[in-house]
Amino acid sequence: MRLVGRRWWTGAALLLAGTMVLPAMGAAQGTLSALQTDMDQIARRARPAVVTVFAQRTSKKPTGDKRVRTRVGSGVAVEENGILTTASVVLGAERVMIRTANGLQAEAELVVVDPIFNIALLRVPDVRLPALRYGPAHDADVGSWVISLGTSYGAQPTQTVGNIAYRYKEPHQSLLQLTINVYPGNSGAAALNPRGELIGIVQGELSPPEPADQDPDGERRPGNASFVLSAETIRPVYEDLRKTGHVPHGFLGVRTRAASVTATEGGKRTPIGALVESVVDKGPAQRAGIRPGDLIVAYERERVEYPEQLARWVAATRPSTTVDLVWARDEVMHSGRAVLGQSPDPLPEWVTSDPDFDLPDTGPGRISELEKEVRRLSDELTRMKDHDKPQH
Amino acid sequence: MSCKRARNLFGRTWDDEVTQAEREWLEGHFVSCAACRAEYEGLARTMELVSSMPREESPADFVERTVARARRAATEPDRVPGISHRWIPITAAAALLAVLGGSAIQWAGLSTAPEQRSTTQAAAIQQPTWVGPAPGTTPAAPSSGTDEQLVAGAATVPDSVFNHGDDVEFILDPVTLRKGRAHTTIRGTDAPRGQQATITF
Numbered sequence: 001m002r003l004v005g006r007r008w009w010t011g012a013a014l015l016l017a018g019t020m021v022l023p024a025m026g027a028a029q030g031t032l033s034a035l036q037t038d039m040d041q042i043a044r045r046a047r048p049a050v051v052t053v054f055a056q057r058t059s060k061k062p063t064g065d066k067r068v069r070t071r072v073g074s075g076v077a078v079e080e081n082g083i084l085t086t087a088s089v090v091l092g093a094e095r096v097m098i099r100t101a102n103g104l105q106a107e108a109e110l111v112v113v114d115p116i117f118n119i120a121l122l123r124v125p126d127v128r129l130p131a132l133r134y135g136p137a138h139d140a141d142v143g144s145w146v147i148s149l150g151t152s153y154g155a156q157p158t159q160t161v162g163n164i165a166y167r168y169k170e171p172h173q174s175l176l177q178l179t180i181n182v183y184p185g186n187s188g189a190a191a192l193n194p195r196g197e198l199i200g201i202v203q204g205e206l207s208p209p210e211p212a213d214q215d216p217d218g219e220r221r222p223g224n225a226s227f228v229l230s231a232e233t234i235r236p237v238y239e240d241l242r243k244t245g246h247v248p249h250g251f252l253g254v255r256t257r258a259a260s261v262t263a264t265e266g267g268k269r270t271p272i273g274a275l276v277e278s279v280v281d282k283g284p285a286q287r288a289g290i291r292p293g294d295l296i297v298a299y300e301r302e303r304v305e306y307p308e309q310l311a312r313w314v315a316a317t318r319p320s321t322t323v324d325l326v327w328a329r330d331e332v333m334h335s336g337r338a339v340l341g342q343s344p345d346p347l348p349e350w351v352t353s354d355p356d357f358d359l360p361d362t363g364p365g366r367i368s369e370l371e372k373e374v375r376r377l378s379d380e381l382t383r384m385k386d387h388d389k390p391q392h
Numbered sequence: 393m394s395c396k397r398a399r400n401l402f403g404r405t406w407d408d409e410v411t412q413a414e415r416e417w418l419e420g421h422f423v424s425c426a427a428c429r430a431e432y433e434g435l436a437r438t439m440e441l442v443s444s445m446p447r448e449e450s451p452a453d454f455v456e457r458t459v460a461r462a463r464r465a466a467t468e469p470d471r472v473p474g475i476s477h478r479w480i481p482i483t484a485a486a487a488l489l490a491v492l493g494g495s496a497i498q499w500a501g502l503s504t505a506p507e508q509r510s511t512t513q514a515a516a517i518q519q520p521t522w523v524g525p526a527p528g529t530t531p532a533a534p535s536s537g538t539d540e541q542l543v544a545g546a547a548t549v550p551d552s553v554f555n556h557g558d559d560v561e562f563i564l565d566p567v568t569l570r571k572g573r574a575h576t577t578i579r580g581t582d583a584p585r586g587q588q589a590t591i592t593f
Contacts, residue, residue: 010462014484048520067559070561071561072560073563086565088563100520101519104521106522128520128521130519130520183562185563187565204564204566204567205564206567206569207567254593255590255592256590257590308591350593
């Protein structure tokens with residue numbers, strides 16, 4: 001009888017194990033499938049809010065002919081007919097068009113562009129778009145999952161999945177580094193959390209490393225790194241763009257130049273801050289006690305190396321914000337607080353855009369063209385010299 | 393009596409825990425008793441079926457706990473003296489069928505879920521819609537030929553844009569890293585940088 005009982009329990013144990021193991025096996029094998037299904041659902045839901053942006057501008061060729069250039073990027077609908085993209089895509093454009101995921105093509109109005117935050121707002125009156133919602137700030141923590149949706153060559157959709165690897169937090173703006181690949185044309189693409197909410201806009205990828213002998217710091221650079229401007233930074237900027245048509249930028253009221261020290265070995269120059277040449281009378285800097293000759297070395301507890309860096313941080317700070325400053329005078333450190341004013345220009349003076357985008361063409365065709373021109377001028381010069389020679 | 397002895401040996405025989413003498417005796421009994429042989433074969437088929445299923449990790453202490461409970465039960469008086477052991481393989485087979493059936497339903501559910509969900513979602517997902525003037529209501533087909541410009545007044549993107557020729561640039565901003573700071577270089581701006589920067593802000 002004991003053996004019968006033992007067999008019974010053995011059989012029951014096997015059945016119990018089977019009952020427990022089979023669903024677990026199904027669940028384990030179904031995890032990847034479920035993940036893919038979820039990703040697919042997020043992409044399906046968000047894709048209609050992602051568009052391709054075409055920005056057209058005209059420049060003149062050396063021959064006088066007009067040349068039409070088109071920049072192609074991505075954009076994200078954040079309201080029914082409002083699209084956010086990057087300034088890089090549309091800056092200086094004469095005509096902007098969008099193409100939706102379902103093939104609609106429409107003219108877009110460039111409402112405003114802000115190169116400080118690298119953001120532009122487009123308005124598309126002829127198309128009603130499903131807008132994406134902003135995700136909460138904690139969804140942009142390191143390790144959080146991210147799905148990027150954009151478009152690339154041929155306006156084809158791109159979709160990548162990864163994590164937030166690092167957060168570059170600068171005063172009043174933050175850039176997220178992702179572990180995903182991005183593609184040409186992805187500038188302005190959407191970065192989404194697992195609920196399909198917008199947590200950032202793709203800016204670009206890590207620039208190619210400089211040759212070792214030119215890289216001043218010899219830093220190791222991560223591979224496959226892409227960067228997005230966080231929604232935490234975008235949202236207030238977008239609200240300003242939407243309500244007032246521009247982003248108010250902070251103003252410190254200083255004119256600075258770069259300062260550096262040269263190391264004794266190797267002659268390497270190390271930037272040490274922003275040297276104040278002059279201050280605006282009764283401006284925020286003067287009121288904080290900064291004088292010409294001072295060296296500004298920290299802003300909001302962040303080390304300042306270059307004037308451009310400080311200018312960018314100041315511009316990214318909202319007017320009327322009280323900021324902490326540290327400066328050196330006669331080898332003595334001083335610190336104080338300044339209440340920023342508002343930059344008098346919509347775009348700070350130091351951001352000078354080239355309206356025609358007539359950037360020097362250095363392609364092979366242009367080089368060949370210049371070579372011909374040089375040869376022609378050289379021949380002309382020779383003929384003129386020969387002509388000027390005294391006749392015997 | 394010999395049948396009862398034989399059936400008491402079934403479990404240990406399957407587990408290969410019987411002595412050589414017991415095995416020879418059981419084989420001899422099977423020759424003379426078709427009922428016992430059929431019952432053992434039924435048990436063997438069930439056990440083989442169970443053991444042929446894919447294995448999955450059970451909780452770390454599952455086996456220990458189960459064996460311990462089985463041992464405790466074995467030392468106690470038989471609480472089901474009346475039950476016939478011929479129900480064991482039948483019960484096991486029925487339970488196995490139930491489990492397999494449940495798993496099949498689960499697998500079927502998993503394999504069909506995405507399509508079902510996508511079908512449901514397709515209806516729920518809002519697509520961009522044209523709300524502008526009538527002429528633009530249909531998506532414009534890519535134009536043919538070598539038109540290099542966007543056609544003024546018509547929302548038509550030429551083929552050349554999709555062919556990414558010399559005059560088409562697909563934007564992806566370069567980001568530079570320096571001393572733990574990332575900076576996006578914005579195309580089209582000419583901000584002063586580095587040692588030459590003299591700026592007012």
